[in-house]
Amino acid sequence: MVEMQASIKNLTSQLDQRNAACSADSQSLDQRSEVLITPENSQSQSLKGSSISKYESQSPTAQLDSILEDLIPNRATLERILEYTGGQLHQSWMLQPFSTINIFDNGFLVGSTEKAILFIHEALQSRDVGLVSKCLSWLCLCLSELPKDFRDIETGLPLCPEELINRLLTQISIFYLADCTPACSINSIEALVLQYELFIAIGRPSRAWKCVRAGIDNAMLLGIHTRQSNLYGGLWESLWIRDRQISLILGLPYTTADNFALNTEMDTDPELDALRRIASISGCISDRDRLRQDTSFGTMRRIVEEIKQLKVLIPDERNDSVFTQPVAYSILRLFKHTLNTMIHLPYSQFAGYDKQFEYTRVEVLESAEGAIRAHQDMREMQDTPAKCHLYDFLAFNAAVILITDLAAKETPRSTEEEERIWTVITELVSRLRKTSELLVSETAEQAAEVLENLHRACKGIYRGHEFHKQIPLLGKIQISRATEQHEDVEASTTTVLLETNTYTFRVPDEHLTEKELADDWSAQVTFEMSYGWRGTYEFPDN
Template structure:
């Protein structure tokens, strides 16, 4: 065996990679795929491969670093040439070449960060004429192979949960009249290419093609739009029985997959489709009564919108971007006001302060309400230090806003010729106006019993609560909009009714008694109960069901109705606890002097009718009466906010929580008591 090392074979010969590694002769026999040596050793025969090129990201980083290293020379060249108005052709070509290279390095092709051309450093170069503006919108980069795999893995879960084509068409046909009450769903590049009630075929094609694409934002958009449609199906709708799973399970599954896809899209810079998808998700959270999740979703959408540069809209911006930006920041305002949280963007921000003009009456009203909501939320953040004059000024601005409303909108009847979405947005505009009035004065409502200077706030809060229920009833009583699902709106109407009830009871303490007004307010509460009951019958709405039940019990306790439960406790989300108790008391000489003692040891069954309670006697001969006690406690510390508004309000877990404020109202029924008579109610409070 020769000890002389074999000569290294040159790259470019027919040697395979294994023979080159082993430095042996590589012989290919006719009609065989591999060489003789590899066949003998049983190893795969692979051709030699050239060295891998550097990664694209590394190459771009090197280009970027080189461009920045050339900046001092370019700037020096610019300073030496600017005094001369006639620049040489060589300078123009050099500056143009270097500027183009810098622009290519700093301005990626991804749509998500295309607005970064407005950062101060790039503006400096633009002012120095080193960067030329490029017309046209940035294009979305082609997804990488890794991105394709992740999208495929996410969409593979949809194969068994997507409705069949006939079922999909039935779902779209059942819900198409509500599409314009949701965020617009664009399917094309033109500003008019959005789904409308007469475009069911287009909607079906859009969803079917989008769900099979590899664009994560487009898949999420189609999926969440389908989720809204499924969620909107009425209880007795035939399409519900044809779904591959229960509505709740499908919605949760779709949201989970869409959230994964949106996360993938955000890693690559985001897109307008992803922004619209997030607003669909926010709408789903609102309709299911999850304001906290809606708020966090809105914040994510707002951050993505800022990265996309939507806050820099002007008259030249597309109508699609204008409406999307307006929807994002206005939604954040109203959710922040409801939750008592600060707004993401102040009123001084140009994207909020500058009005673009050319808007409809409804758009103007919603803009002004949202703008004022920011000021109210700002006051609430420093309420302990805010002067009452701030509230007075907010109320003055609200009164000026009222002149934008056409007088016909305040009538109980509405035009039957207008479309579903127009009637819906009219009532929503009125609801937002009255909700704003309520939030402005609510902090001072109960303070008026001790300080008369706050009486205007009490009057305004009660009036706003009545108007909220009236607007809610008009929306739910109309055949065009009665089936629109929105559990957050149902909760707002319920909250207005509770505010009315607290206001009625608090009058017994402050001496501000108006019996006729109290009777009218109870009639409004009963109207709210009936509306909530009808909503619960049409739609799957736990908030409407639980809210109607609680309001009924409060009304029974007020009227002395024998059907009221002897003991009832309920936790109201974002408010506190309500406790209703009916206890037996003895009519003795102490009672005649104003003192009452509960008879916990009474060994007889309570009468079925509260009016017969005066005929029952204790063993000692004293007459038995019934004392109704309603207790309100605010600020629960252990409520599970993860469930938001749709949880079980009668879950006993939180009944023993500590509360910052408690107020009780007691009433003793006698043979002389008139149902609903406020004169026999007494009030006690505790910090």
């Protein structure tokens, strides 16, 4: 433990010397402040002149009588959407094991398509802006899961769910403003949770973070954080857990202290118990990344002890677990391995010259492979792939960690072991390709391309042009080729450059785009960004 604290100071000193301690210049900060506001503003501006603009002069409640025709698909198409996504969302990666949103019955929308249609009709006729927001948020989540070839039943034309989702979100934001003075209703808070899941699914984690922050603010104004009932307690807990998880991923501080967690001594749900522990560890890692060399011994000890307990609670062998839901079990394994990687990755870079840190590299590599295995299990459990950009990205990030270690050749391996790891990575590429073929998933498509090119580069068979990607939540990856003349022989070499902040103490991205993970990773290469870690690897042509 003392050695780990010493390494924090050492690592922090190195980062400061590289000007990568994330004290960006004032211009970068100003740009980030502008961009944080841009998505909502630009989205509203892009819709000017569309059918939704004609409602701007109406009151929110008056708009309820008008939006049905323009924003809700026709009856035949709506039924087909609900048939395709209703059961799928009930088994969703995102919504399990949270069953706290009181749409109807005692949890998420289940039952017949007719029942779902009735819910939508009654919600839209209720003139309750919070209930309508919840209904439309849930409909957005359904639309996000549609395959590429989904068509309008009446016209036969492509449905274009992304455009429809953007229009619905614009309307939801209008309703939210009408309902949040001084605090919005329970229905609107539940709508924010559903929007969080939507933004996680479509690869906009910063927007998800803003939704959960708004949900927490309003929930505290309503005093929900003090109530222990199943509904209110479950809603508060879903906000508390999500806030800590997404804040860690983004490198941002979480909102609420530990003493805002509910008293759960009588709760025996193993999935929720695991998620609470994951949230607790996420908060500790966020504290460490923020405080760096000033991290207390107590925080470090707590991280070590809690991750040990989490490994026991969430074993990698299905037969050893207490979890009854296979999908939830796979999600929890992905979270567990991602957390363990985040804990040890900053220290693993010392392993090359200080053997006392060798165990951190072992932990990182085992968890990186474990995260990919968990992702594989999730994908194999569904007949039709579910869209979740963030989960695909976490698996991709784990694969980049493995490739970086393979490229550095600092870990002794046999040829057979090295090929086994490459097989794990190439199988992930195949799954990502399959996902992008069936769904509109820019993250999966671009991640597969990056991994394929890294594989070719490491094998000495890359023959493409210069490859340059600026990847949100990861960093910069560049692949280039050079040819040198040695007497009468030409020798070609491929160079791979990786710069990132994820290998150190996590900090927020300096630049955010509207679509975030789903944006074009090549379009951001013109932005000059500083990173805390850099690796360069050369491979001769084969």
